[in-house]
Amino acid sequence: MHADIDFSHYLKSTGAGFVHLDLAVEGINCAGCMAKIERNLSTIPDVTSARVNLTDSRLALEWKAGALDPALFVSRLAELGYKAYPFERDDAETLEARRAQGLLRRLGVAAFAAMNVMMLSIPVWSGNVSDMLPEQRDFFHWLSALIVLPAAAYSAQPFFSSALSALRARGVNMDVPISIGIVLALATSVIETINHAEHAYFDAAVMLIAFLLAGRYLDQNMRRRTRAFAGNLAALKAETATKFVSPTEIKTVPAAAIRPGDIVLLRPGERCAVDGNVIEGRSEVDQSLITGETLPAMVTPGSAVFAGTLVRSGTLRVRASAASGGTLLDEISRLLDHALQARSRYLRLAERASRLYAPVVHATALLTMLGWLAWGASFHDSIVTAIAVLIITCPCALGLAIPAVQTVASGALFGSGVLLNSGDAIERIAEIDRVIFDKTGTLTLxxxxxxxxxxxxxxxxxxxxxxxxxxxxxxxxxxxxxxxxxxxxxxxxxxxxxxxxxxxxxxxxxxxxxxxxxxxxxxxxxxxxxxxxxxxxxxxxxxxxxxxxxxxLRPDAAEVVAGLVRMGVAVEIVSGDREPAVRLASETLGVHEWRAEVSPVDKIDRIEELVRQGCKVLMVGDGLNDAPALAAAHASMSPVTATHMSQAVADAVFLGERLAPVLAAVKVSRKALRLMRQNLWLAIVYNVLAVPIAIAGLVTPLIAAAAMSGSSVIVMLNALRARARETI
Amino acid sequence: MEVLVILVPLALALGFVGLLGFLWSLKSGQYDDLDGAAWRAIADDEPASDQGQSR
Structure with missing residues (x-):
């Protein structure tokens, strides 16, 4: 049935007469599938490569240009029992993948440097208590510097650049104390080495970088994986459009290949895949996915139609337009911009923590130096002690406290059918005390x-x-x-x-x-x-x-509403649909607060009214009319069937017919936030224990290295507790 | 202690070779599909043929 789809949009020429095609394949979940598909497709003549990526459920194919029809692969996969659709990596996914790979490369460099430096440090540590010659120690220190300085300059760049951009914006983030700690540790070590001193902290500095990069990489990899999965979902929807390639000839093409100005044909029963204006034909259309209104509307030449509109009676010709034309769309874009600006002012937990943390730590270091000076220590010793305070407090655990939990929690959410769009979604979803549901398409299927x-x-x-x-x-x-x-x-x-x-x-x-x-x-x-x-x-x-x-209604809607109420979350329905419909749904679900016939502006007004009362709102909606409200709410979720714009602004997207992922998201997020706070406290306790040792001037590089790795491991282990499955 | 003149450069060189190996494996896409790689290691050998061998 897909044999007539035009694949040319997805084919990539790899040069030397070969073409490449990526397919998203539904149902690959074991090694057996992988072997079966690869063997079967490899036997087709002229196929040079068929490789399954099990992590992302994708298949990369390469064959001699012109030798085969790509539809052959789709039908061959269908015979094997797999649904396959061509897909294109979107920009966001490519970016996430490149970031993940960059972090892994830096992690590799830092880890190799840490291993080699450890090999040099252990003789120094044991030599300090036995009989190592000062010249030998200096030699080992210089070797460490030779390894660590270039490695740190390369692998710590993400922290440096993030700290710099925060400082430029006159703010502080977690990377500021981290960068200061790294730079000071390295600078002191170099100066101490030049002065033939006993202690250098090259090992601690590079180990810190490696630990932090490991945390960031895991976080980034989870994000990349979610993106890839979302990309597959988009491909598996297989949105196609019937395009006029000449005034009389039509062709079925993937929706992604439609450009503004193209004319597409819509027949009764089809869902429109593009935004545009009707140029010919009249029809009843069901715009419930877009406006929440379940009564069909009439469109005539000149009317705007949106992606997601279902054509009910007549045949239409639509000219695709680039996100313009309809007054509804213009108004929604304007509201959306406004709401997104407000959201960007949200301060993440990590930022709030580092705002408190950085000044306290830096003041302690300064006081330590002044204290030792007043006590009569030499200037050099006071500075070295102060820097030891900064190194030991360098927030290794603090830098991991939040990303580690986030990674584990987003993995758990992924398992319950929730894909996170934004990095701080977990924190914001955890804080909510009221859920506003849209009705059509959200509470209902x-x-x-x-x-x-x-x-x-x-x-x-x-x-x-x-x-x-x-x-x-x-x-x-x-x-x-x-x-x-x-x-x-x-x-x-x-x-x-x-x-x-x-x-x-x-x-x-x-x-x-x-x-x-x-x-x-x-x-x-x-x-x-x-x-x-x-x-x-x-x-x-x-x-x-x-x-x-x-x-x-979604089969478990009533249970989820009851579950939310049990957790102390207020539930409300705000819908664009007519009153009797909304009332019926509210009565069935046992929701007492509901509003009907609400316009997009009024949805935002309702949210702002709640914000003034001190409520933190989770908006769950799917329509184009919900998009501004999704952006304005403290946190937001959309079903995967939602319009493109709503999915793009929602913090999380949930899959499947059931509403349970919403409840799971709130539960897992709350647990994750609790663990994040716990981790921050663990990091503080560690500092309270370690700082007096540093202030007393007793920190050796061995203590610094042990304290840093110890605290990181504790925080990581605590984060893993977020994996314990919630019973829903 | 003269042995250090040989051992230290040797150790560093080995470490460097390891790093290069890692960077090479990263670049050639061996970390793109960790789940699949875990299974490929224990999969049966593909029947020998002049084509169909991936990569």
Missing amino acids: PELDVANLADIPDDVVRLAGRLALSSRHPVAAAVARYAGAASPLPDIQEEPGQGVHGLHDGRPIRLGRPSFCGADDLANEILCRDPEASVVAFSHGESRYAFAVRQR
Whole structure:
């Protein structure tokens, strides 16, 4: 079925007459899959390379240009039982991957330097108590300097540049004390070596860099992995568009290949993959994913349509535009910019900690120096002692305290179906005390569902389902899906805008509008009970039935709401949909606070009102109309079915049909924040114990090295506790 | 102690070779798929053929 997709957008020429294609493959989860796919595809003639990446569930293929049709691979994989879609690494993912690799390279350099310096340090430490000649010691110190200085200059760059940019912005972050500690430790060691002194701290400095880089690399790698997974999800959605390649000829292309100005064709039952303006045709469209409104709207030439719009009745030609045109979109972009500015003012826990930490530590070092001077020590000794204070307090543990927990917690969240978008999402989600849910697409599932299956005999449902297969109307498609129908009835005609009809067992059979099937009374009965349902009627001979098709609540929505309330989190529904629909959902879920027919501006106003009352709000929403509110809230989450813009601004995206990931996110984040605080306290306790030794002037390089690695390991081990699975 | 003249440069050279080896493995993409690499090590050998060998 994908054989007609145009792959040319994804093919990359590698030179020398070969082409390269990346596929995201669903269902690769073991070594067996890997071997099966690689062996099978390698046997195709002209394929030069087929390599599976198990970590990212991807397949890289290379073959002789022009020799093969890429669709062959997709169909071959389908035979093996895997769904595959071409994908393109987006910029964000490429950036994360490059950063992770850069950090790993620096970590490698620092680790090798640390190992080699340790080899030189141990003889010095043991020589100091036995019979090492001062010349030999100096020689070993100079060798250490030779290894450490270039290694530190290269591998500590991330800390230096981050500290510099913080200082330029007149702020302090954790990298400022770290950089000061590293630079001072190295400078003192060089000066001490020149002066033939006993102690040098090259080993401690480079070990500190290696530990911190290890923490950062793990953090970055988790982020890269999440991005790669999100990239696969986007590819597996396989959004395609039907593009006019000439005024009369159409071609199915991936949505990513559509450029502004292209004209695309939208047929009934299709979801629009691009933003644009209608240039021809009229249709009812379902914009519930975008505005939250479940009632269909009418579009005519000139109307704006957005990615995610479902076409219900007519065929449309749409000119794709670059994020402009619609007044809704303009307004939302403006609100969004404003809200994002406010969010960037959030101070992360690490920044708050370092704001307190840096001045205290630096003041202690200064006081130590002044104290020793007053006590009558020489200027040189006072300075060396003060620097020893700075080295021992250099926040190795502090620098790891937060990233280590973050890495472990985002791994745990990944396991429960939550992908984090932003680095400080965990902290912000942990702090919330109120959740605002959007209704359509968030509390409810984006797909339509038949609500009254229980009232209709099974054989009728099956027959109606088979008949519905002949219609492209989304409401009929829901009936077909729910009936589990696979074989369409023969000789069925479609009456545009009315329904489908034909003959079955010698009796006329119809499915469509209630009036088309003569079932108006049944339909009215349903609409009285459930005003937001769409009714599709079915008649076979004289018997008539009506299916109530509506959006269904996520299966565990009520449990999740109850769970949140148990945790002391207030729950509220704010929706753009009409009042009866919102009231019904609120009553079903046991939510007492709800608002209906809320515009994007009013959503933000509601959040700001809550902020003034001192609430910290987690906004969970999916529509384009939710995007500004998602950005304005203290923290935000979107389902993976949300519009592109909402997913981009949300702090986290959750997968699947269930709402449980929202509850899991709050639980894991709270636990993680607790561990982060604990880790900070551990780091402080370590300092309280170590600083007096440093102030007393008793710190040897051996003590410094042991204290640094000891505290780092303790903090790392404590962080691993975030892995303990939450029972939800 | 004259042996240091040989041992110290030797030790440093070995360390440097190790580092170069690491950088080479990083550059050739051997850290791109750690999960897969873990399994490839114990997978059965692929049947010998003149093509289909990856990389």
